[in-house]
Amino acid sequence: MALDSSDTSFLPTRLTLPFCETASALHQTGFDFPWSAESFRSLLTLPSTIGWIDETGLLVCSHVCDEMEILTICVAPAQRAQGRGFRWLMFLFEYARAHQVTRIFLEVAENNTPARRLYEKAGFSEIGRRKNYYKTKSGFCDAVCMAKTLSE
Ligand SMILES: CC(C)(COP(=O)(O)OP(=O)(O)OC[C@H]1O[C@@H](n2cnc3c(N)ncnc32)[C@H](O)[C@@H]1OP(=O)(O)O)[C@@H](O)C(=O)NCCC(=O)NCCS
Numbered sequence: 001m002a003l004d005s006s007d008t009s010f011l012p013t014r015l016t017l018p019f020c021e022t023a024s025a026l027h028q029t030g031f032d033f034p035w036s037a038e039s040f041r042s043l044l045t046l047p048s049t050i051g052w053i054d055e056t057g058l059l060v061c062s063h064v065c066d067e068m069e070i071l072t073i074c075v076a077p078a079q080r081a082q083g084r085g086f087r088w089l090m091f092l093f094e095y096a097r098a099h100q101v102t103r104i105f106l107e108v109a110e111n112n113t114p115a116r117r118l119y120e121k122a123g124f125s126e127i128g129r130r131k132n133y134y135k136t137k138s139g140f141c142d143a144v145c146m147a148k149t150l151s152e
Pocket of ligand 1: 076
């Protein structure tokens with residue numbers, strides 16, 4: 001299903017099965033080993049998965065009880081470094097608070113400076129590392145594990 005690029009408000013659409021091809025195409029712009037449409041479809045079969053998509057990007061999370069984990073976030077290339085990623089995270093925090101989520105976790109590649117800065121700006125702190133967790137085209141890379149506690 002195509003996305004409406006004339007919509008300038010920030011009301012992302014829930015990521016559902018018809019958007020999996022679009023989600024995969026967007027993911028290809030941000031990752032060395034992007035998720036296929038089939039990967040998005042499999043993820044969406046899990047009751048814990050929740051995601052959103054719009055013409056600015058996508059965000060996919062797992063939500064179990066009072067915890068969420070960011071599984072992936074990707075802003076469309078032409079829209080990066082304009083505050084979109086931050087806005088997506090603010091949107092997530094609003095959703096999380098409304099659903100009694102108290103902690104949000106994520107993992108980010110050590111060498112992904114834009115993403116690490118984005119997460120730090122949004123209040124995430126490092127809580128650990130996973131050695132050689134990510135495979136990239138230039139070799140393996142550690143994951144930085146981060147968390148944010150949501151206040152009222
Ligand atoms: C990471 C990503 C989501 C950031 O989205 P974005 O819309 O560009 O981020 P924002 O414009 O909201 O920037 C927020 C902060 O991140 C940092 N940042 C963003 N782009 C940056 C860059 N190219 N270099 C350094 N820092 C950067 C800045 O600190 C910025 O805050 P500031 O503008 O006040 O300085 C985006 O670059 C992306 O989609 N990358 C490819 C996919 C990816 O790596 N996802 C994360 C996987 S963990």
